[in-house]
Amino acid sequence: MNIDLKGIAGPGGWPQPGCRCASCNRLRTAGISHEPTSILIDGVPLEECSRWEVPGGYDVRTATGRRILVAGGPGARPDPVAEIVYDAALLDLVGCPDHLGALRHLGAVTAATEIIAVHVDHRVSSSAELDRRMAFWLPLREGPHRTLLLGGSRSGKSAEAELRLAGDPYVTYMATATVRDGDPEWAARIAAHQRRRPSWWKTVETTGDLAHLLTSTAGAILVDGIGTWLAAVMNETGAWEDPARVGPRVDELIAAWRAATARVIAVSDEVGLSLVPTTPAGRAYRDVLGTLNQRLAAESEETALVVAGRVTEL
Structure with a gap:
């Protein structure tokens, strides 16, 4: 399964046009721009894939039988289908990082699930800050x-x-x-x-x-x-x-x-x-x-x- 992100930002992009917040200004100063979230799955746009609406997003099924849970937009918390372990989850980790914990708690997301952040925008202060947070969330760290x-x-x-x-x-x-x-x-x-x-x-x-x-x-x-x-x-x-x-x-x-x-x-x-x-x-x-x-x-x-x-x- 190949997931290709043509864009990872929210509907207005990041930085957002006309927004003067510190987050958007940091990206402009650095010459960085992220397009709104656009997803290809095995070369097929998400909108054309076999998918079913679930509260908060979509349950996507590939031609090879893989299952992907996708957040419908910023702030969305897609509900998993019961007893399904997803091969990938595309989530709003900027706005709802605890949703990842909930999905792991339910068993819908495991260590084998590919986790990708989408709908990223100025709710996080910078790309570096997002990377710092992802380092805490993506690996399931064990003790001691x-x-x-x-x-x-x-x-x-x-x-x-x-x-x-x-x-x-x-x-x-x-x-x-x-x-x-x-x-x-x-x-x-x-x-x-x-x-x-x-x-x-x-x-x-x-x-x-x-x-x-x-x-x-x-x-x-x-x-x-x-x-x-x-x-x-x-x-x-x-x-x-x-x-x-x-x-x-x-x-x-x-x-x-x-x-x-x-x-x-x-x-x-x-x-x-x-x-x-x-x-x-x-x-x-x-x-x-x-x-x-x-x-x-x-x-x-x-x-x-x-x-x-x-x-x-x-």
């Missing part, structure tokens, strides 16, 4: 592999962690923050995180048993985040006045991080760029978390810093 994502408040670190795992079929989200009585603003933050997660992800609220879960959970794991875990453990151990009390729990977490056999991504707060806390408890927390981040990074295959939604590999 540990990634630490650092960033300040509202830096985009949680969104980056979720983006990296969007294409995975089985993800366990280990949430270390829980709803606090009488704090509606905090509850709203947690609810916003919950709405972002794909429906098939498993969520586990945990603090005390995080180390055990890291070594006993299969599939991909997202821990969000280390800072709230540490605050909870410092409460449990009374470490705000005596930081040494949290030492054994930190050692236990580092041992579990080192022993984990899954693909793990953990989110943590970068405390070195903020003001010096004005209270002894605040300084104790900063010091312990900063040291914990260093130890986690030393045991990680990848560490990155997220600033204003941009990612710098460390």
